[in-house]
Amino acid sequence: MTTILFYLFSALLLGAALFVVLNRNPIYSVVGLVFAFMNLAAMYFLLEAYFIGVLQVLVYAGAIMVLFLFVVMLLNVQPDRPHPGLIHPDRWWFGIMALIFVSLFLLLIGQGVRALLTSPAEDAAGMGSVADVGEALFTSFLLPFEIASLLLTVALIGTVFLAKKKV
Amino acid sequence: MDTFDLLATIIKVVIVFVTILVTIIILGLAERRVSGFMQYRLGPNRVGPWGLLQTVADGIKFLFKEDIIPDNVNRPIYLLAPVITMIPAFMTFAVIPFGVPLEIAGHTVKLQVADINIGLLYILALTSVGVYGLVLAGWSAGSKYPLLGGLRSSAQLISYELAMGLAIVGVIMVSGGLTFNEIITHQQATSWNFWKQPLAALVFLVAMFAETNRLPFDLTEAEQELVGGYHTEYSSFKFLMFYMSEYANVITASGFMVCLFFGGWDMPFIDEKALGHWGVVLSVLAFVSKVGFFLFLYIWVRWTFPRFRYDQLMRLGWKVLLPLGLVNIFAVGLWMALRA
Amino acid sequence: MATVLRTYEPRFWDRFYIPALLQGLFITLGRIFKRKDTIQYPESKHVPPEGYRGLHRLNRHEDGRIKCVACEMCATACPAQCISIESSPAPWEEGEERYPVKFEIDLLRCIYCGFCEIACPKDAIDLTEIYDFSDYTRDSLVIDEDGLLKVGDITQTGNVYQRHNRGEKVELPLAR
């Protein structure tokens, strides 16, 4: 049962992700991305990491993507026309970016495969509980956590500053 | 999960779903009759005894109306939006317990569709998904008033969700759990959270009105400025879906409020669990009457207060409710630290 | 006279708005239990005040002859020109020499100004209190002499709506 669901959600997730990238209408892409996040949350649920799953929906699908939608709607971006010269000697940096992307991707897959081979998932249950996440956040990952919050504060102040100047 | 549990769950789902539908019907009528009474009128009282079938008649009318899809709409999203609004609206009630567990033939049946260990976050997550319905409905309609309504709704819901979350944090801190059962049992053991954290209850109440887009915060469908807001271009059954989800949200929000601050199914001074089956009946009655009060409050407030202006709404959300929520968390934390 | 400028000085508690909000809530709550102004229409009907200008009627003498002498004063005075009269020598020996064989009022064109009532030298035409008449076609809303006389007969014995509200059965003309 779980396996079937896993493959179902993975297929939906990949489909939604492809839809996001391949679609030319930005609003459709946003909706696709929300759907992808939903499927990701479903995968977390399958792993019994309910807390992380719900946070995925609450934070990413619920709050951040609404802002995306907001911006896309306000800018009213028209569906993109295909660029005539996507592959062009002048666009050499496209190639470099693609290279970086592919190597990162391969690296990730390699990591995943190695993790699968070496350590079977032992303490998956209870890993995503509220207490676990909280404890990890405030002990082992305290520094990254604080840095992230500092970064957000800086971004917030910057936004306010930029917005104020215009008014 | 054996057959009994499966069967019990299915029955519970059906009961809850039907109850919500019936409550929506009653609410639709109550809204119009209570508003009539408040304005020295009688309200609709012709269809059926006391007008009880009025909402049913309205529903039939909606079904038989012509379903108009304007030329300018973005079809896929236009069709999707009511569904996106309606599904979370009907799903959220699943985690709200409406009575003490029932003992049948050696089995314990929880009077709650799904007891998941993060019930509170589940509701918050689903309501935040419900926003998409409004925003997309506004955008896809391809006309300016729905678009404005949709934008307003997204800004409003994001702002007030924050205040709502902060109000909830105080409750979670004292009861030490994210499930409704923990919160209610804790309130039963001590006293209702309303007495302990009136500030949080107030913040939550205001945020609740804003989250369900009801007056005085129905900026998304302010008729005078926005025609009908996000659902201006919808007709017939699709409009009915928005209408029903609004009321379903109102019902869930009332249940949420009751569970968080008014002891859920707890009847004061009575130990429901010791009374056997009668205790179950009592607890369900207590829950229903409390929720009924809040449903009435929704209608009552709607026909009493005028609508906020948009900037006032934002100021209230960010400059009043948010700090109040933080103050509440701080106070609760201090109190807990001093007691520990 | 000096103008007194009144400024609103909120007291400390007013700044929380809660007392004012509660006060407002209780005003509307109290209204729920007060008497309602609704008139439940077909069962009980609004009684228009004295002098209301509704449906027309034609009056009769005591012996049943029509009062109207077909002088067409009313038709002349009518600003909407909705009265049409055909005059003819009266069939009776005593009394007036002429009477209308046809007396029609187009109720859809009439503006209910009451000029016809004022213009009539014979007190033959009146505007009554009847306001609820309706029909499906334009033709049927042109009321003829018989109809106008019937309205006269109905309205002689007091206000029709008061009688209706008392439970009396009143057969109203053109009521659908």
Ligand code: SF4
């Ligand atoms: S009420 Fe006025 S408009 Fe109507 S018939 Fe009499 S004079 Fe004409």
Ligand code: SF4
């Ligand atoms: S109703 Fe009066 S004014 Fe009109 S024609 Fe008859 S008598 Fe003359």
